[in-house]
Amino acid sequence: MKNEKSKDKKKSVKPDQKVKKGDKFTCDSCGMVIAVDDPCGCDACNLVCCGQDMSYSPC
Ligand SMILES: [Zn+2]
Ligand SMILES: [Zn+2]
Numbered sequence: 853m854k855n856e857k858s859k860d861k862k863k864s865v866k867p868d869q870k871v872k873k874g875d876k877f878t879c880d881s882c883g884m885v886i887a888v889d890d891p892c893g894c895d896a897c898n899l900v901c902c903g904q905d906m907s908y909s910p911c
Contacts, residue, residue, distance in 0.1 A: 871897050871908075872891055876909045881902035
């Protein structure tokens, strides 16, 4: 069993997937794209834009 009480709305970073340099986050609402230049090392780093989690796209 692992992380059952995690909020899973929309796709976000998986718990076992660290954000890497070059990965991108996209806002499905306004289309803004953020590229990771300096990874923070979070296990699950979720960025928010337009009040919703941004979609994570590994490079
Ligand atoms: Zn947005
Ligand atoms: Zn982070």
